[in-house]
Amino acid sequence: MDTDSKKIQFKNVISETLFLSLIPIISYAIAAAYEVGYNTYFNIPLELISVSAFNIFSSIVASLSFLIIFIGIFQGLFLMFGKIDVAKHPVEEIVFFRLIPMYFLLLISLISFGFKQWKDVVPIIFICLIDTLVYLILPVFRKDKSISYVEQIKHENEQEKQKFKGSSNIVQNILNSYGIKYHNIGILVFLVYTLILSAYGFGKRTAIEQDSFFVSKTNPNIAYLRFYNDKIISAVYSVDDNTITSLMVESSPPDNGIQIIKRKIGVLKPLDPIR
Known part of the structure; x- marks a missing residue:
């Protein structure tokens, strides 16, 4: 095994280990967010919050269940639309493999908070709108009018793909399974943020409706x-x-x-x- 192969293998082990080690940390954050949401409604001081091992275990099960459902839905989406010729349809690639997952997570957050509490998910709405603006709206106002709108989007896609070229780890593989090959970092961070915010919203909704x-x-x-x-x-x-x-x-x-x-x-x- 050459030196470069050893470096890549070592890098992959670190990436996978880091990802797996983050699961209990994220689960703790989700369990704590639920307690914060519940206690905030009743004006219980946050200093009194406790997160037990059972809470963490429950959040791990809930998070993994959600992740499996999330991957399953978009695995099916990829099987239906994965044969898109991205050379001819770069817009469809962005819509199906970036924007739809993000708006799906927005829907999950709205359900967690309850549609009457939509103002609490304004940060996620804002992120989704910014993503839509950057990937679909800004190319309309391109400086070089000699290239078409589709060609401009294709060019930007290729530039972003180059940033992640050669990256290979467990996160990459999971996201690649349903067609997201180069938006991995952004989607993953957005997924974790949405899960934590949704847990907060679900805790608050539970308190409101209990x-x-x-x-x-x-x-x-x-x-x-x-x-x-x-x-x-x-x-x-x-x-x-x-x-x-x-x-x-x-x-x-x-x-x-x-x-x-x-x-x-x-x-x-x-x-x-x-x-």
């Missing part, structure tokens, strides 16, 4: 919001309008024990609702 809580048997106006390994966070609420009047934090397990029962009490309103 109507069943564990409540105290002895004090029915106390609802338990979060059970952590070292603490329990509960809320005292008004039974008249379900508005939270105060939050309580006690150690877990509690010194005197508690008696709880899950009951449908309706949606709780934070004392100072987030708009």
Whole structure:
């Protein structure tokens, strides 16, 4: 094996190891984002957030499941449209293999937050619009009018491909499986960012729509919001309008024990609702 082959192999091992090592870190970030979203709605101090091993494991399973579905959808898309002659249809290549995946992730974020909370996904909307502007709109205003719009896009595609020429690692292989050969870094970063933001949105949506809580048997106006390994966070609420009047934090397990029962009490309103 020559020196160049050894360097490439070593580089690939580092890339794959780095990618695999990032999975638990990203999963922790997703689990923490969910807790932040939930607790933010109820105005629970973020310093009280705890992320357990179970939360991380759940986020790993959810993330991998989402990734498998994501790859499966676009694997099918690639099988349907993968025979596009990019020399003649560079616009279709950008639309099918870059913009559609990004707008699909935007849809996932909107579903996570709920369409009524669309303002929370403005950053993702902005990124999608910027991508559309850069890859499809700006070539219209090209300086060299002697070449056509399609030729300009083809030229820009070739330039971007050259930047990633020779790159080969597990991330590249996964994305190549459904036709994304040179947008790997941008799509991967956008995917991770979208997953974390969607976890935050799903946590917030859960808090907004939750109507069943564990409540105290002895004090029915106390609802338990979060059970952590070292603490329990509960809320005292008004039974008249379900508005939270105060939050309580006690150690877990509690010194005197508690008696709880899950009951449908309706949606709780934070004392100072987030708009």
